Amino acid sequence: MHGEPNQLKYTDIHNDVVRSIVETGPNYYIALVTAFALTLICFFFPWFYQLYYGIGAAGMNHPSVWGTYLASFIFWIGLSHSGTLLSCVLHITNSSWRKAMYRSAEAMTLFSLVVAAIMVMVHVGRPWFIHWAAPYPNQMEMWPNFRSPLLFDVMAITTYLTGSTIFIYMGSIPDFAAVRDRTRGWRNTMYSLMSLGWRGTDTEWHRLHWAYTFLAVLIIPLAVSVHSIVSWDFAMSIVPALHQTIFAPYFVVGAIYSGTAGIVTVMFVLRKFMDFGQYITELHFDNLGKLLLVLSLLWTYINVVEVFTGFYSGASGETEALNYRLFGFYAPLYWEMITFCAIAPLLCAFKSFRTSFVPMLVLSIAINIGMYTERFLIVATSLSRQYLPDAWGLYVPSAVEISILLGTFALFTTLFLLFVKVFPSVSMYEVKETMESPKKSPPAASEGSPA
Amino acid sequence: MKNFVVGLFGDPESALAAAGSIQTADLGTPELMSPVPMEGVEEVLGEKKSVIKRFSLFGAIFGGISGFLLAAITAVLYAHPTGGRPIITFPPYLIITYELTILFGIVFTVIGFFVSARLPNGLWTAWWKQDENRPYVPEAAVNKFAVSVTCTSNESVQQAEAILRTAGAEEVRDVTEEN
Numbered sequence: 001m002h003g004e005p006n007q008l009k010y011t012d013i014h015n016d017v018v019r020s021i022v023e024t025g026p027n028y029y030i031a032l033v034t035a036f037a038l039t040l041i042c043f044f045f046p047w048f049y050q051l052y053y054g055i056g057a058a059g060m061n062h063p064s065v066w067g068t069y070l071a072s073f074i075f076w077i078g079l080s081h082s083g084t085l086l087s088c089v090l091h092i093t094n095s096s097w098r099k100a101m102y103r104s105a106e107a108m109t110l111f112s113l114v115v116a117a118i119m120v121m122v123h124v125g126r127p128w129f130i131h132w133a134a135p136y137p138n139q140m141e142m143w144p145n146f147r148s149p150l151l152f153d154v155m156a157i158t159t160y161l162t163g164s165t166i167f168i169y170m171g172s173i174p175d176f177a178a179v180r181d182r183t184r185g186w187r188n189t190m191y192s193l194m195s196l197g198w199r200g201t202d203t204e205w206h207r208l209h210w211a212y213t214f215l216a217v218l219i220i221p222l223a224v225s226v227h228s229i230v231s232w233d234f235a236m237s238i239v240p241a242l243h244q245t246i247f248a249p250y251f252v253v254g255a256i257y258s259g260t261a262g263i264v265t266v267m268f269v270l271r272k273f274m275d276f277g278q279y280i281t282e283l284h285f286d287n288l289g290k291l292l293l294v295l296s297l298l299w300t301y302i303n304v305v306e307v308f309t310g311f312y313s314g315a316s317g318e319t320e321a322l323n324y325r326l327f328g329f330y331a332p333l334y335w336e337m338i339t340f341c342a343i344a345p346l347l348c349a350f351k352s353f354r355t356s357f358v359p360m361l362v363l364s365i366a367i368n369i370g371m372y373t374e375r376f377l378i379v380a381t382s383l384s385r386q387y388l389p390d391a392w393g394l395y396v397p398s399a400v401e402i403s404i405l406l407g408t409f410a411l412f413t414t415l416f417l418l419f420v421k422v423f424p425s426v427s428m429y430e431v432k433e434t435m436e437s438p439k440k441s442p443p444a445a446s447e448g449s450p451a
Numbered sequence: 452m453k454n455f456v457v458g459l460f461g462d463p464e465s466a467l468a469a470a471g472s473i474q475t476a477d478l479g480t481p482e483l484m485s486p487v488p489m490e491g492v493e494e495v496l497g498e499k500k501s502v503i504k505r506f507s508l509f510g511a512i513f514g515g516i517s518g519f520l521l522a523a524i525t526a527v528l529y530a531h532p533t534g535g536r537p538i539i540t541f542p543p544y545l546i547i548t549y550e551l552t553i554l555f556g557i558v559f560t561v562i563g564f565f566v567s568a569r570l571p572n573g574l575w576t577a578w579w580k581q582d583e584n585r586p587y588v589p590e591a592a593v594n595k596f597a598v599s600v601t602c603t604s605n606e607s608v609q610q611a612e613a614i615l616r617t618a619g620a621e622e623v624r625d626v627t628e629e630n
Contacts, residue, residue: 009594135521148543162557198572199587200486206501209488210503214556218560
C-alpha cells in the first residue's frame with residue numbers, strides 16, 4: 001500500500017495491481033480451499049445425489065413444479081445485470097468513478113451468468129439432454145420451438161454470456177500486456193497469449209476505444225432484453241400473479257437493483273482483503289448508495305403497482321393469489337422482502353450512511369437476501385395458488401435444494417477468487433486515466449496524481 | 452537497413468511535440484506508445500479512421516437476417532401448427548432476430564478490432580519475443596511515453612535521435628539492435 005490518493009503515481013498503481021496477482025498469502029489459499037470444499041459439499045454432491053436418485057430428491061411436485069432452482073436462476077441472472085450493464089452505461093456517459101471498480105463488477109456479471117446457466121441444468125433434471133435446446137440437425141428431425149419464451153431465454157443468455165465475456169476481455173488486454181512484462185514462467189506465457197502482443201500504440205488505443213464503445217452500445221439493450229425475456233418465462237403463462245404486463249420492467253429494475261447491491265458487497269471485499277483501499281473509496285460507495293436508493297424507490301413503486309392492479313382487477317384468481325402472498329403461508333417472507341428491499345435502503349438517503357463501509361455491506365447483503373426472497377415468492381406463491389382450490393398446494397424446499405442454493409454462493413466465490421489471481425481486478429490503465437498526466441517540469445513531479 | 456529509433460519521455464506533451472517534429476522533418480509518421488490513451492494525438496498526427504463500425508454494422512445485419520431465417524426455416528422444417536396460427540410468426544421471431552443481431556454485432560466488432568488494430572501480434576510466432584517488425588518498450592506500459600520512428604538509413608537514424616533528444620527524451624534506444 002502506498003500513501004494518500006493524491007500522492008499516487010502511475011508506478012504505484014502498476015505495482016499494487018501486479019502485487020495483487022503475483023503475491024499470494026496463506027489467507028487466500030484458505031479462502032479458496034474453503035470455498036471449493038463448500039462448492040463440492042453443498043453444490044456438487046447434492047446435485048449428483050439428485051442425478052442418481054432422480055428429480056424427486058427436490059421438493060418440487062404438483063402444483064409447484066418450479067422451486068428454488070428457478071428462483072436461484074432468476075437471482076443469479078439478476079445479479080449479473082449490474083456489472084456489465086452499469087459498466088457500459090458509465091462508460092458511454094464518461095463517468096470516471098466507474099474506472100476503479102468496473103473490472104470486478106464485470107467479473108461478477110460473468111460468474112453470475114455461469115452459475116445461472118448451471119442452475120438451469122440442475123433444474124431440468126436430466127442435463128445430458130440440454131443440447132436439445134440448441135438448433136442443430138439431429139436424427140429426430142426436430143428443431144427447437146422458437147416461439148417459446150424458454151428458447152428466447154437460451155438465445156438471450158447465450159448472447160449475454162458471450163457479450164459479457166468479450167467485454168471484460170477486451171477491456172483487460174492493455175492490463176494483460178502490462179502484467180506480462182512483470183511476470184515470468186507460465187504466468188508470462190499466459191499473459192503473453194492473453195495480451196495478443198498489445199504494445200499500447202496510438203492506433204491500438206484508438207481502435208480499442210471505438211470497439212469498446214460499440215460493444216457498450218450493443219450490450220446495454222441486450223442486458224435489458226435478457227431480464228425482460230427471463231420475466232416472460234413467467235409472464236407468458238396464464239397463472240394468476242404471473243401473467244403480468246409489468247413483469248419485464250419489474251425484472252429489469254430488480255436485476256439492476258440486486259446487481260448494484262452485489263457490486264457493493266464485492267467492492268467491500270476487494271477493498272478489505274485485496275488492499276485496494278486507495279482505489280475503491282468512499283466516493284464509490286457514495287455513488288453506489290445513491291444508485292441503490294433510486295433503484296429501491298423504483299422497485300417499491302413497481303411492487304405497489306403490482307399489488308394495486310391485482311386488487312383493483314377484482315378477478316377472483318388474481319385477488320386470491322395476492323391475498324395469499326400478503327397474508328398467507330409465505331407472508332413472513334413477503335414482509336421480510338419489503339423490509340429489506342423497500343424500507344432498509346431508505347437509509348441511503350443519508351450521506352453518512354452511504355460513506356460507511358460496514359453498514360453499506362450489511363445493507364447490500366440484506367437487499368440481496370430480500371431479492372432472492374422476491375424471486376422465491378414469484379415462483380412459489382403463484383404456482384401454489386392457481387385457479388381451482390383442488391389444485392392448491394404448498395411448496396417447501398427439500399434439504400437438497402437448500403444445500404444447492406447455498407452451494408451456488410460457494411461456487412460463485414470460488415470462481416471469483418480464481419478471477420482475482422488471473423485478471424487485474426482493478427483496471428490499471430483506466431485508473432491512470434483518472435489521474436493528472438505526468439508533467440514536464442519540475443522533474444520531481446514527473447508523475448501525476450489523481451484528479 | 453531498417454531501424455527503429457525509440458525515444459522515451461516522462462510526459463505526454465513532450466512525446467507529442469517530438470512526434471510532431473518527426474513528422475515535420477519528413478521522417479515518416481511516428482508511432483506513439485503509452486500506458487494510457489493519449490489526448491491530442493490526432494491533432495498532431497492527423498485524424499485516424501477505423502473500419503470497426505462497418506464490421507459492427509455488417510455483423511448486426513448478418514445476425515438479424517440469420518436469426519430470422521433460423522427461426523423461420525426450422526419452423527418450416529418441423530411444422531407445429533398451433534391454434535390455426537401461421538407457421539412463420541413474426542412477434543416471437545423478432546426476439547430471436549434481435550438477439551442474434553446483437554450477438555453477431557458483438558462478434559464482428561471484435562473481429563473488426565483485431566483486423567484494424569493488427570492484433571494478435573506475434574502470437575504464434577514469438578510470444579516470448581516481440582515481433583521485430585514492431586518495436587516495443589515495456590516502460591510504455593507503466594509510466595513512460597514512447598515515440599518510435601522507422602528509419603531506413605544511418606542519416607535518418609541520426610536525425611531522428613537528434614530530434615527526440617531535443618524534444619526532451621529521457622532516453623533514446625535503437626530497438627532493433629537490442630533485439
